Amino acid sequence: MMQTFKKVIEASYLTAEKAWSYRAILRYFYIQHERMREFLFPEEILAHLKGSSDFKDYTEEQLHQDLEQLVRWNNLLARQEMGRAHTIEEFKKKRFRYQCTPYTVEFERMLSEMEKGGDVFGGSLEKKEFERLYQTLVDMEKALQQPALPQADDCSQLWNDIFTYFRSITKNTSDYIAHINSEQAEERMHTEAFLVFKDQFTSYLRDFIVGLQHTAQKIQQLLRSIDMEKLRPFIQQVIVHQQHVPRFEEVMDDTALMEDMEGKWQTLTVWFLGDAYRESELDSLQTRTNEQIRRITRVVQRLGERHHYFRSRKKDYLHLANWFASMENVDEAHELSAVAFGVLHTRHLFSDHIPSEDIYTDTWQEQPIKHETNPRIRNYREKTKAGAIINQREAKETVRKQYLQEKLAEQNTIEKYIEGNTITIENLPIIETNVRKMLLSWIGKAMAKQDRTFKTEHGRVVKVHLTPERRVPLRAEDGTMEMPAVTFEFLDEVSNHGA
Secondary structure (H helix, E strand, O other): OOOOOOOOOOHHHHOOOOHHHHHHHHHHHHHHHHHOOOOEEEEHHHHHHOHHHHHHHOOOOHHHHHHHHHHHOOOOEEEEEOOOOOOOOHHHHOOOOOOOOOOOEEEEEEHHHHHHHOOOOOOOOOOOHHHHHHHHHHHHHHHHHHOOOHHHHHHHHHHHHHHHHHHHHHHHHHOOOOOOOOHHHHHHHHHHHHHHHHHHHHHHHHHHHHHHHHHHHHHHHHHOOOHHHHHHHHHHHHHHHHHHHHOOOEEEEEEEEHHHHHHHHHHHHHHHHOOOOOOOHHHHHHHHHHHHHHHHHHHHHHHHHHHHHOHHHHOHHHHHHHHHOOOHHHHHEEOOOOOOOEHOOOOOOOOOOOOOOOOOHHHHHOOOOOOOOOOOOOOOOOOOOOOOOOOOOHHHHHHHHHHHHHHHHHHHHHHOOOOOOEEEEEHHHEEEEHHHHHHHHHHHHOOOOOEEEEEOOOOOEEEEEEEEEEEEEEEEOOOEEEEEEEEEEHHHHHHHHHH
């Protein structure tokens, strides 16, 4: 155990003080390894690094020091080159060519994949992968039913295809479930812009569930029909093929290889069928996907209620009334009432009277207050005295003029920040508070539109260009906030200039 979990010195270059140069060198080795160039000389490594502005002051002496350190960390293997010396000085000076180690290749391959994905989970829900896995399992079942098994290389190819598809399924599904449960996805689901994609998102999940249910049942039936006794001769053929592959390092014996492959097959069957201790991961995947569909439905419903808060509920009340009318006895009506309206005998008392500011005053130390309860009848009206009708025309006109002046002032203020036909957030000086509020409200209106275009209260047509990966400051009189880079383009200005 101690030997298995030893300290991985090969990972030291990732966190070293000079990681900027170590990683650049090893990334070049990894790229050349993928192109099947195993040995590199210091001259070509230095020429490659000099092509970057970050290494303009990098010297050959520094390169040799870095290469020696990477050799000590087992990231590179150095081999002395004896037959390429052209001068006596070159012969006296040790000349090496370098090769990256397997640890380094795997580290850089992993880092390259992570850099492509960024800080978010990838993955996908692909029903085609289940269909490919099923077809490969069918081919293996046919091979098991034959009087004589296929050649060892054919058995090995079938075995490798099965577990290639299986690894792809487990990786992609787990990554995608983690993606839609991530904080970034949660935040986007609660924005108005999510309404544009909700149908596409829901259809994607629903199509996956339908395809999965169709294929997964056939995979489960197939796995139940294949027992380990039938499978062992097939696995033995796979081991024969692997043992024929020449390798310099020590390989596992037949017994260890058989145990390893039986363990892989057990993992595959448990993923689809489960065992005595837990349900199958397939059932869990279906449950979690259905939960995501219900979750999206709830989010869309809440967003819809926000839009239709003041809509008429006449049809809802008529439906509820017909429901009550269809009840055969009053007990069923009471049960429906409890579900629709809640418990009726509960009373909540509320008062806005605060006799004391002391939060530590006990209830019995408070002075009693009086509360007047008005009758809860339809025709009750408070007694009022008839008053004269006052003409408010002048006051209304004053308020209207004041409102128009404020809107004109806002428009004039916005006009002075327009450069050409755009307003760019990062180019703005310190702006007024009301201008900041207006620009942020414009962004909110644009995010609710699929084409990011809307009309302002001044009648201008504006399109918002958003760059989320770049952050810029928005400076205003009441403070500075950091936000994504935004540019407002006035389309009506473009059309006027075009005319």
